[in-house]
Amino acid sequence: MPKSKNKVISDPTGRYERKYKIGQGAFKTVYLAMDQESGTQVAWNQISLKGVGQKQLQKIFSEINILKQLHHKNIIRIHYNWQGETTSTHKTPKPYMGFITDLMSAGTLTDYFKRFSNIKLKIVKSICKQILEGLRYLHSHDPPIIHRDLKCDNIFMDGVLGRIKIGDLGLSIAMENNKLYAKSVLGTPEFMAPELYEEKYTEKVDIYAFGMCMIEMITGKYPYNECTNPAQIYKKVIKGEMPTALKAIADTPIGKFISVCLDHNSDSRPSAQQLLDSDFMAVKDEDSKVEFEFEKPEDNDEDNDSDDYEDTAEVEVAIDGDQFNDEHNTVVITEKRGQVTLAKQNTDNADNN
Numbered sequence: 611m612p613k614s615k616n617k618v619i620s621d622p623t624g625r626y627e628r629k630y631k632i633g634q635g636a637f638k639t640v641y642l643a644m645d646q647e648s649g650t651q652v653a654w655n656q657i658s659l660k661g662v663g664q665k666q667l668q669k670i671f672s673e674i675n676i677l678k679q680l681h682h683k684n685i686i687r688i689h690y691n692w693q694g695e696t697t698s699t700h701k702t703p704k705p706y707m708g709f710i711t712d713l714m715s716a717g718t719l720t721d722y723f724k725r726f727s728n729i730k731l732k733i734v735k736s737i738c739k740q741i742l743e744g745l746r747y748l749h750s751h752d753p754p755i756i757h758r759d760l761k762c763d764n765i766f767m768d769g770v771l772g773r774i775k776i777g778d779l780g781l782s783i784a785m786e787n788n789k790l791y792a793k794s795v796l797g798t799p800e801f802m803a804p805e806l807y808e809e810k811y812t813e814k815v816d817i818y819a820f821g822m823c824m825i826e827m828i829t830g831k832y833p834y835n836e837c838t839n840p841a842q843i844y845k846k847v848i849k850g851e852m853p854t855a856l857k858a859i860a861d862t863p864i865g866k867f868i869s870v871c872l873d874h875n876s877d878s879r880p881s882a883q884q885l886l887d888s889d890f891m892a893v894k895d896e897d898s899k900v901e902f903e904f905e906k907p908e909d910n911d912e913d914n915d916s917d918d919y920e921d922t923a924e925v926e927v928a929i930d931g932d933q934f935n936d937e938h939n940t941v942v943i944t945e946k947r948g949q950v951t952l953a954k955q956n957t958d959n960a961d962n963n
Contacts, residue, residue: 620646621654622692626710628654638778643710652689653713659693659705667693674709676755677779684744686712686766686777711777716769719762719823723830731864732897734827739891740774741765741820746882748776749813755779756812760819761801762826799840800833804847805876814876817885821871822853828864829855850874863890 619628626643632653633640643654659667671691678688691709716722719737723729741760748755757764757779764778797806803818805811822833833853834843846853852860852872859865867890873879885891 619697621690621708621710622694623690626652626654626690642713645710651713653711655709655711657707659707662705670707674707680748680755680779682744682747683773684740684775685747686714686775686779712775714766714768714775714777716767719765719767719774719827722767723762723827728901729827730898730901732893734824734864735891735893735897736772737774737827738820738824739886741776741823742882742886742891744774744776745813745816745820746886749816749882754813757816757819758806759797759801760816760823761798762823763798765823799843799847800853802847803876804850804874807844807848812876814879814881817871817879817882818876820882820885821868824864824868824871825853825855828859828868831855866890 620626621628625646627646629642629644631639632642637657639656641654641656643652644650645652659670662670671693674688674691678691681687689710689712691707693705694708695703695705697703745757745760748757757776759778760776764776766775766777767773768775801819801822803811803815806815825831825833833855834846836854837843837846852869856865856868856872860869867885867888870880871885880888
């Protein structure tokens with residue numbers, strides 16, 4: 611349990627001292643912290659473990675231990691982790707997992723695009739190169755490490771060095787026997803590859819998500835922003851329908867590059883290394899002259915101040931044919947703060963309950 615005295619909160623070792631909150635999402639709260647040994651600022655990440663069983667807890671910490679071994683210039687490093695309880699005189703202590711990571715001063719790529727209304731192709735290529743180098747590193751492990759929730763909100767920038775780092779690897783998992791089988795899937799629907807819904811996938815889901823990140827970089831809009839709920843996104847993804855935003859640039863070199871990343875057939879999608887070696891990624895003199903202009907996205911942070919994460923919405927989507935298997939022909943999409951959990955449901959049983 612973190613030590614608390616005179617409102618000073620530190621990790622169990624006493625090395626990291628928590629300061630004030632700098633960010634909050636659906637599942638995680640981030641605080642500024644000070645490394646008392648090096649004198650540098652770091653990020654104190656805190657994830658609620660309320661309702662998490664012992665078996666799940668062991669899996670989480672096993673995964674964190676894998677991530678702590680990652681050392682790459684384009685991956686946010688996890689320096690230390692622990693399990694603790696929140697301390698408050700007015701509230702019941704709640705279990706949480708804490709971990710210390712690098713502090714990225716310029717925020718996320720989403721923050722970056724909110725500050726600018728145009729971006730040069732040269733910068734786009736520089737950002738893409740760094741993301742792909744981070745993915746190449748993750749996927750080169752044996753077994754490969756899949757991020758599973760890559761998006762501009764999870765890609766961070768160091769404002770001083772201009773370095774890009776992939777973060778929020780909380781959904782990452784190492785594949786077993788080159789394939790991953792899951793009972794449910796958690797992710798952000800706009801960036802989820804079709805095979806994620808089929809619950810059998812490889813590291814190529816990260817390449818698909820990378821393509822969707824590029825759409826946001828080029829257009830300034832979330833992929834599938836024409837949809838109003840996860841069910842609509844799900845239907846388009848399963849049918850192989852591309853986001854409306856991509857159609858406007860589909861015939862351009864960058865549009866064709868993105869389309870390759872979004873190939874509906876995961877086996878046909880290139881690897882991170884193949885994308886890095888592609889002609890498009892080669893830096894050209896004219897790159898500094900090509901600009902992409904887009905409207906700044908509306909800044910809507912009203913949900914970030916709430917401490918209530920219990921609100922969810924569910925929709926059921928009928929699946930034609932044997933999308934999963936003969937028993938299951940309905941997928942329940944549970945939306946929670948912009949992310950979805952997919953769970954197969956036996957319709958016969960559902961009707962009887």
